[in-house]
Amino acid sequence: MTSFTSDHLTLEGARALDSQEPLDLRSEFVIPTKADIASDCLLENDSPREDKCTYLCGNSLGLQPTLTRTRIQQYLTTWATQGVYGHFKPLSNSPLPTWLDVDDKASKMIAPIVGAQESEVAALETLTANLHLLMAAFYRPDAKGEGRHKIILESKAFPSDHFAVETQIRHHSLDPATSMVCIESLSGTSQNSSIISTYEICSIISKHAKTTCLLILPGIQYYTGQLFDIPAITAFAHKHGVFVIWDLAHAVGNVELKLHEWDVDAAVWCSYKYLNGGPGCIGGMFVHERNSKATYDSTGADVEGDEGGDGNERLPTPRRLGGWWGNSKKSRFAMATSPGFIPVDGAAGFQLSNPSVLDITSLCASLEVFEKAGGVKELRKKSLRLTGYLETALRGMDEEKRKMFRIITPDDPKQRGAQLSVLLLDGKEDEGGDGKLLEAVTKGLEKRGVIVDERRPNVIRVAPAPLYSSFEDVWLFVKAFGEALGEYNG
Secondary structure, three states, X not given: OOOXXXXXXXXXXXXXXXXXXXXXXXXXXEOOEHHHHHOOOOOOOOXXXXXXXXEOEOOOOOOEEHHHHHHHHHHHHHHHHHHHXXXXXXXXXOOOOOHXXXXXXXXXXXXXXXXXXXXXXXXXXXXXXXXXXXXXXHOOOXXXXXXXXXXXXXXXXXXXXXXXHHHHHHHOOOOHHHHEEEEOOOOOOOOOOXXXXXXXXXXXXXXXXXXXXXXXXXXXXXXXXXXXXXXXXXXXXXXXXXXXXXXOXXXXXXXXXXXXXXXXXXXXXXXXXXXXXXXXXXXXXXXXXXXXXXOEXXXXXXXXXXXXXXXXXXXXXXXXXXXXXXXXXXXXXXXXXXXXXXXXXXXXXXOOOOOOHHHHHHHHHHHHHHHHHOOHHXXXXXXXXXXXXXXXXXXXXXXXXXXXXXXXOOOOHHHEOOOEXXXXXXXXXXXXXXOHHXXXXXXXHHHOOEEOEEEOOOXXXXXXXXXXXXXXXXXXXXXXXXXXXXXXXX
């Protein structure tokens, strides 16, 4: 980890750090200006780009790569000039794949970002839809709620994960009150700053092991920014016969992932945060090769394999839902209904409808920038430097302002990603409060051209994304944050 001195905690010091930074891809992104974010009108993109805002909100929505406009225009030109031929006809001077193969290109580009074999990943649907698809395939509860029927998740998981779990349980005519187990932290000093330890997670797994089907956890907890120990938790769950699905919405493109090596069963993610695919862009899925082999009977129906009976079965054959794009390419355009659904081996066999070519084109434009960066490993090194600088600068503020906030993200850099969550205290040590300090701080930041994410009633999440954020951005945030705190009069 880089050590920072008082000399670094000045504008000149921040700029010096930027000049020494080996990874600089800021010019690859369109950064809104202060005039842009202050305007209520749609502005032309070719307007002057001076006086850029300080954007530290990539954990909510990543910025637009400059390449995105070019690639989308090429897609639009293909559609305009080729029509339906765009599905099958390669164009010699185009960098874009045919539409029939667009998802294959996305899989090839995303595989190294999540540490997977190309066949184990697919770009499809959206995060929650993909979570439902995985649960439809791998959640096999005992119908009477006596054997394995439970799903374990953390109590403060993103609400959509709770919604998906609750409705899947009800879909099997079970009751979330008895079939859903929520992990609560017992070690935090307040509800807001509760960090869930690996020990606490494993303790819950042990307690409910004989009655648990699935464990669903976030790779990075969206609220606190805690990075969970994915390999250790996965291995412990497997010892107890529990299938593990990871929600990587805040981890993908943020931290190094080695899903295949870590023996992860399955995972889902979105692509509009650190992957910079654009608002609501297509999601992604990982299914370990062991769990995605397609087996079918003489009619072509996807069937269940032998799961043994030792209590440690790992659900080797999915009861997947069928769809056109998950079917074998050999028969995809043959409109016969016999022999039935023959899924492609791998994650691609979980696809339903043909994917949005517009979405994947936008996503792959950003993934080209990841390739320029040399992958997530290099980005992670810069991310550690940026968040380390942010933490040092926040802890270096004057004592009166320091009394008004507390960092609730783990101190250990190995237990966090590119985000620090800051709890605004206003004299309070818990999650209560009227949100007045949060409102004042966010307004103070906004008028200074600083964009962060807020979580009511009193947390701001600050995320210097290493692809485009700078040390100067971090310094400007801390300066604006201090000024906003100083303006607050309660």
